[in-house]
Amino acid sequence: SAVISQKPSRDICQRGTSLTIQCQVDSQVTMMFWYRQQPGQSLTLIATANQGSEATYESGFVIDKFPISRPNLTFSTLTVSNMSPEDSSIYLCSVADGTWVQETQYFGPGTRLLVL
Amino acid sequence: GNSVTQMEGPVTLSEEAFLTINCTYTATGYPSLFWYVQYPGEGLQLLLKATKADDKGSNKGFEATYRKETTSFHLEKGSVQVSDSAVYFCALRGAGGFKTIFGAGTRLFVKA
Numbered sequence: 620s621a622v623i624s625q626k627p628s629r630d631i632c633q634r635g636t637s638l639t640i641q642c643q644v645d646s647q648v649t650m651m652f653w654y655r656q657q658p659g660q661s662l663t664l665i666a667t668a669n670q671g672s673e674a675t676y677e678s679g680f681v682i683d684k685f686p687i688s689r690p691n692l693t694f695s696t697l698t699v700s701n702m703s704p705e706d707s708s709i710y711l712c713s714v715a716d717g718t719w720v721q722e723t724q725y726f727g728p729g730t731r732l733l734v735l
Numbered sequence: 736g737n738s739v740t741q742m743e744g745p746v747t748l749s750e751e752a753f754l755t756i757n758c759t760y761t762a763t764g765y766p767s768l769f770w771y772v773q774y775p776g777e778g779l780q781l782l783l784k785a786t787k788a789d790d791k792g793s794n795k796g797f798e799a800t801y802r803k804e805t806t807s808f809h810l811e812k813g814s815v816q817v818s819d820s821a822v823y824f825c826a827l828r829g830a831g832g833f834k835t836i837f838g839a840g841t842r843l844f845v846k847a
Contacts, residue, residue, distance in 0.1 A: 623778075661824065662779075662837045677834075711778060724828075724835060726771075728778040 621646055621714050623727035631733045632702055639698045640730045642712030647692035649716045653685070656709040656729070665710075668695040702734045737762040741825045741838035748815055749846050756810040756841045758799075758825035768792075768801055768808040769826040769835070779824065782810075815845045 622645040632638050642651065651668040666674040666687055674687035689695040699706050712727040742757040760768065770782040770792070783792030788803035797812045808825060825838040 661839045664834055723781055723784070724769075725781070726779040 620723070621648060621716070621725045623712055623714060623725055625710075625712055625727040625730050627730060628728065629731035629733075631735065634703050634734055636702055637698055637700045638702065638732060639696050640710055640712075642695045642697070642727055644693045644714050647716075648714040649692075650714060651689060651695045652713040652715075652724075653687060653695070653697045654711040654713060654726075656711060658707070662711065665697070668697075699732065702732075704734045707732055707734045737766065737827055737829050737834075737836050739825050739827050739836050739838040741823075741841055743839070744822075744842040745844055746841060747844045747846065750817055751814045752845075754810070754812040754815045754819075754843070756823055756825075756843070758808045758810065758838060760806050760808065760825075760827050762806075762827055762829055764830035765803075766830055767828045768799070769828070770797070770799055770808070770810050771824040771826055771837075773822045773824065773840075775821070782823070815843070817845045817847050819843060820845045 624643045626641045653665040654662045655665055656662050664677050665680045665685055666676040668674050668687050668689040670689045684700055686698045709729040709731050711729045713724055715724045738761045740759050767786045769784045771779045772782045773779050783794045785792040785801035788801055791800045799808050799810045801808055822840045822842045824840045826835050828835045
């Protein structure tokens with residue numbers, strides 16, 4: 620299994636500012652993902668973080684708002700840019716490895732973001 | 736497209752009661768199906784999974800059977816405990832795909 624840590628665990632930010640969330644995995648993994656979980660709602664995939672190339676974004680999410688880096692197989696960052704109160708959510712890093720269909724997907728503890 | 740529908744919560748039960756949380760899905764082909772649990776203040780944890788029709792996933796007393804004919808993956812537990820209080824998410828990963836689709840989540844409260 621993979622152990623995932625995220626920093627910060629929570630933050631309170633002012634609108635118009637940006638926050639970078641870090642995701643560190645204890646082993647090399649093929650796939651890394653970023654999800655958003657808005658209050659009382661389910662998880663929505665933001666993007667797949669690709670090592671050495673641009674992330675692949677889901678419909679409704681754009682690079683200018685959520686820039687992502689993945690410099691190696693164990694680390695990724697998600698930036699929430701020009702924040703508004705609507706960005707208040709839990710942001711979760713997730714990883715998977717091996718044969719995708721069969722492999723388990725692991726989730727980090729999440730970063731709880733409140734935008735005032 | 737693929738989708739997951741699960742019963743709305745919250746579900747409130749007394750300790751030792753029987754639990755069922757319904758989950759149905761829409762997908763082409765043969766997806767993999769999952770139940771995840773999120774305890775208060777924590778991240779998601781995989782509870783159980785099934786990757787083909789008629790497979791039964793089980794863990795910690797919870798069970799779910801992959802029913803292709805009814806496109807369902809209902810979660811059951813024979814005797815719940817207070818420590819089972821959490822939010823439960825049904826999820827689907829399409830065959831050959833990279834995207835996991837989550838249901839809305841069902842909050843379970845278990846009273847002593």
